[in-house]
Amino acid sequence: MALSHAQRTQVWVGVGLYGYLIPILAVPILVVALWSFYDPAVGWFPPDILPRSLSVSAWKEVLADRQIIPTFFLSLFVSTVVTLLTAVLAFPTAWALAQFPFRLKRVVEIFVLAPMIVPGIVVAVSLGEVFFSLKLAGTVFGVILVQTVGTLPLMIRILAATLESIPNELILAARTLGASPRAAVMRIALPLAWPGFMAGGLLNFIASFEEFEKSFMVGAPKVQTLAVRLWAYLGGQILVLPTAAVVTFILLIPMLVIFFVAERVMREDVMAAGLGKL
Amino acid sequence: MSKGINTVRASTIALLLLPGVGYLVLFFGLPLARVVLGSFAGRGKDAPLATLDAWQQLFANPVYLDGLWFSLWLGVAPTLLSLAVSLPLSALMQANESSRRFFGSLYRIPLVVPGIVAAFLVLVMLDRGGMLMRILTPLGLGLPKLVRDPVGLGAILASSWKTIPFMTLIISGSMAAISKDVIAAARTLGASRLVILLRIQLPLARPGITAAVLLSFIGSLGSFVIPNLLGPTYPLPLSVHMWSEGFQKGNWPLVYAMGTLLSVMSIAVLLAYYFLIGFLNRGEAEAQRLGARPRAGASRAPEALNANPA
Numbered sequence: 001m002a003l004s005h006a007q008r009t010q011v012w013v014g015v016g017l018y019g020y021l022i023p024i025l026a027v028p029i030l031v032v033a034l035w036s037f038y039d040p041a042v043g044w045f046p047p048d049i050l051p052r053s054l055s056v057s058a059w060k061e062v063l064a065d066r067q068i069i070p071t072f073f074l075s076l077f078v079s080t081v082v083t084l085l086t087a088v089l090a091f092p093t094a095w096a097l098a099q100f101p102f103r104l105k106r107v108v109e110i111f112v113l114a115p116m117i118v119p120g121i122v123v124a125v126s127l128g129e130v131f132f133s134l135k136l137a138g139t140v141f142g143v144i145l146v147q148t149v150g151t152l153p154l155m156i157r158i159l160a161a162t163l164e165s166i167p168n169e170l171i172l173a174a175r176t177l178g179a180s181p182r183a184a185v186m187r188i189a190l191p192l193a194w195p196g197f198m199a200g201g202l203l204n205f206i207a208s209f210e211e212f213e214k215s216f217m218v219g220a221p222k223v224q225t226l227a228v229r230l231w232a233y234l235g236g237q238i239l240v241l242p243t244a245a246v247v248t249f250i251l252l253i254p255m256l257v258i259f260f261v262a263e264r265v266m267r268e269d270v271m272a273a274g275l276g277k278l
Numbered sequence: 279m280s281k282g283i284n285t286v287r288a289s290t291i292a293l294l295l296l297p298g299v300g301y302l303v304l305f306f307g308l309p310l311a312r313v314v315l316g317s318f319a320g321r322g323k324d325a326p327l328a329t330l331d332a333w334q335q336l337f338a339n340p341v342y343l344d345g346l347w348f349s350l351w352l353g354v355a356p357t358l359l360s361l362a363v364s365l366p367l368s369a370l371m372q373a374n375e376s377s378r379r380f381f382g383s384l385y386r387i388p389l390v391v392p393g394i395v396a397a398f399l400v401l402v403m404l405d406r407g408g409m410l411m412r413i414l415t416p417l418g419l420g421l422p423k424l425v426r427d428p429v430g431l432g433a434i435l436a437s438s439w440k441t442i443p444f445m446t447l448i449i450s451g452s453m454a455a456i457s458k459d460v461i462a463a464a465r466t467l468g469a470s471r472l473v474i475l476l477r478i479q480l481p482l483a484r485p486g487i488t489a490a491v492l493l494s495f496i497g498s499l500g501s502f503v504i505p506n507l508l509g510p511t512y513p514l515p516l517s518v519h520m521w522s523e524g525f526q527k528g529n530w531p532l533v534y535a536m537g538t539l540l541s542v543m544s545i546a547v548l549l550a551y552y553f554l555i556g557f558l559n560r561g562e563a564e565a566q567r568l569g570a571r572p573r574a575g576a577s578r579a580p581e582a583l584n585a586n587p588a
Binding site: 017024 | 370499509525534
């Protein structure tokens with residue numbers, strides 16, 4: 001039976017989009033979920049596609065590990081501080097870039113872009129060595145400092161893009177009506193930049209929570225964030241799949257919660273503001 | 279422009295720039311300068327002030343040269359693979375609004391998934407005894423070695439898993455801003471889906487595509503954790519060499535030479551991008567006038583992407 005153009009489009013779209021999503025995203029996450037409920041008494045050996053029995057022993061084991069819960073809260077703490085520090089540092093710079101014409105502006109813009117271009121590993125290794133001699137290696141403070149290098153450029157760019165879209169007349173009107181420059185910024189620019197703070201803040205929280213290289217080079221082995229801890233489970237001599245699967249979920253669940261709560265925030269335009277215009 | 283009430287002194291601007299730019303100077307600029315200078319430092323007590331020892335070591339030793347090529351391969355291969363997947367995905371997402379909305383929220387999940395988890399997913403699916411092998415074996419099909427294989431297929435797939443949604447996000451943003459009227463006109467005139475994709479959607483989304491390619495290449499070039507977990511034992515990419523030479527062997531000048539090389543390559547790619555955009559923009563201006571009119575309420579991506587960086 002002949003299908004109309006719209007129907008054929010529908011078929012194409014369905015096949016293409018779900019043909020991608022199911023094998024690439026849904027199946028792997030499901031397999032990891034099954035591994036996390038591995039039953040050591042029965043095992044799950046090839047060629048079995050589904051395990052013959054499930055158990056919560058890996059979950060019990062990981063949750064009984066005294067370090068994993070503190071590691072989780074350490075990661076939350078580090079990411080929260082990094083996000084706040086980044087926002088505080090980024091706002092004045094973004095305000096200057098968005099509002100005032102000045103000489104060397106292009107130079108400042110390129111310098112702010114540079115950390116997104118230079119591979120993170122380069123800065124991570126260098127700061128790892130410098131922090132070691134400054135006694136900052138292996139401290140939570142050191143990890144916060146090094147992660148902020150990664151989050152600050154994107155935040156400055158997102159906030160600058162948000163602030164640029166605030167009509168200059170609003171600020172001028174406030175100034176004409178007697179507001180001090182400070183008051184104009186605090187009462188007008190700051191509230192209007194709120195969407196940028198939310199979007200940038202959530203992206204930075206995620207980026208910080210999942211960050212591995214910098215935290216690893218500066219913090220390990222003394223200070224371990226959750227991502228570093230997972231690496232220890234995965235890169236060790238003996239790979240314990242069920243345990244690694246549980247830690248994967250502990251790392252993944254907060255990210256997915258943020259993702260679905262803030263799904264609208266990760267829109268094309270926010271990303272484009274931060275990344276599109278180089 | 280706005281003289282008088284909104285005029286600020288240079289010192290005020292400097293003060294405003296200080297927190298953000300100052301932080302980056304301290305924790306990015308200085309370490310980077312140290313990397314570049316440190317690559318010329320000598321080792322030992324009587325070392326000369328500046329030497330090319332580390333650079334000679336880097337370019338004379340086949341282990342590091344292979345590492346350099348392998349790093350480039352790990353940057354290029356995932357970028358090409360991701361481009362081949364995200365172009366059709368982005369085009370499909372334009373076809374129909376409701377599936378775009380549903381799919382559009384799900385395909386971005388890998389963006390928030392740590393690279394280390396991506397590596398683990400590849401391990402569980404593609405390693406010996408992994409799910410794919412379990413599915414294929416009863417069908418009488420074999421599977422080549424995909425994890426810790428000499429070409430780094432596992433690492434390439436894990437990197438692509440992260441870069442595909444990233445590219446799709448930028449490219450579909452560019453495509454969404456192409457005027458629907460242009461597509462409808464082409465259809466009315468008898469153009470097939472393929473012709474529309476090749477002659478309209480791809481050329482008009484080109485600024486987004488080039489930006490996505492650039493960022494994805496740079497992101498994969500220096501990746502550490504994915505090749506560390508999934509890559510072969512030889513060759514190792516420069517990022518992994520940097521870690522082991524530095525923190526395990528203490529050969530910092532060599533580490534810094536590698537870091538300088540990776541940074542220079544990334545910046546060279548960025549400069550090539552600026553050059554290419556400047557070159558394309560002359561033709562682009564014409565095409566833009568004919569086609570890409572940002573829809574009201576649609577993404578601002580293409581505007582931002584089209585903006586001349588100069």
